[in-house]
Amino acid sequence: MKIEVKNLSKKYKDKMALNDVSFTLDEPKIYGLLGRNGAGKTTFMNILSGQILATSGEIRIDGENPFDNQKLTESICLIKEGNNFKKDLKVKNVLKIYSYFYPSWDQELADSLMKEYNLDLNARVKTLSKGMESALGIIVGLASKAPITVFDEPYIGLDAPSRKKFYEILLEEYQMEKRTIIFSTHLIDEVSLLFEEVLILSEGSLVMKEEADILRKSTCAVSGTIDDVERFIKGKEVIEKKQLAGMMTAYVYGDVEEAKSSGLQVEGIPIQELMIHLTERKKGA
Structure with missing residues (x-):
């Protein structure tokens, strides 16, 4: 499903949560939606899923507005970091409700994930730990098989092994059946x-x-003596420089192959470091 975001803005009293945002997601991919707290990510996801209206601009999904549009909302599953389900419902009732709502619901996958996360079908949502409630959200998001599946910090309270298992299952399901997955x-x-x-x-x-592979190829960390690194980075956009005992490491935008041929030590830059840099400087790329 094609997602077109056109001059999207959302204002809460005196605060602009989103300010004239435009982009297009043309094809099923796993998208990372990143930013600091208050960047506007959750507001965007709420508008995309048809839960709130924009102040101005619009989101179109295959040419249609998702707000108050049941045909579209059946194709979008948003799992937030908490409060996804009514607290008095039993787990089995949650799964039953969502199985009715999503035409693409995969009950076999839901059953498998219930065993994986060891959830009690008869437990009420209000009795679940934070991790178990997150696991229920993950189960619903994956089993919905919604063409647009959005995860907003879906694993609060899950330990590292449980998170790793989620990533593995998400990737397996995506490879078997492509869908647009937006991951914040x-x-x-x-x-x-x-x-x-x-x-x-x-x-x-x-x-x-930007495509993640292009980011990985066009940014790098170069290390060597201060003179050698300064010589290489001259005229390039530098993300960050660190010095210690006559040595320097610089994060730069530039050709990774050029950096390797310079004789310097070259490593990739984690996407997290790029996010921190860009949101500190509020600079587009």
């Missing part, structure tokens, strides 16, 4: 290898939209 997280280093494209928001504005 602060644990960027854990999941960045999943991303096929990265979008970074800062203070309501889009500061980067």
Whole structure:
């Protein structure tokens, strides 16, 4: 499903949560939606899923507005970091309700994930730990098989092995059946290898939209003596420089192959470091 975001803005009283954001997601991919707290990520996801209206601009999904549009909302599943389900419902009722709502629901996958996360079908949502409630959200998001599946910090309370299992299952399901997956997280280093494209928001504005492979090829960390590194980075855009005992490491935008041929030590830059840099400087790329 094609997602077109056109001059999208959302204002809450005196605060602009989103400010004239435009971009297009043309094809099923795993997208990383990144940014600091308050960048506008959750507001964007709420508008995309048809839960709130924009102040101005619009989102079109295959040419249609998702707000109050049941045909579209059946194709979009948003799992937030908490409060996804009514607290008095039993787990089995949650799964039953969502199985009715999503035409593409995969009950076999839901059953398998219930066993994986050891959830009790008869437990009420209000009795679940934070981790178990997150696991229920993950189960619903994956089993919905919604053409647009959005995860907003979906694993609060899950331990590292449980998070890793989620990433593995998500990737397996995506490879078997492509869909648009939008993943918002602060644990960027854990999941960045999943991303096929990265979008970074800062203070309501889009500061980067780029394919992850291109980012990895066009940014690098070079290390060597201060003189050698300074010589290499002259005229290049430098993200950050660090010095210690006559040695320097610089994060730069530039050709990785050129850096390797310079005789310097070359490594890739984690996407998390790029996000921090871009949101500090509020500079587009």
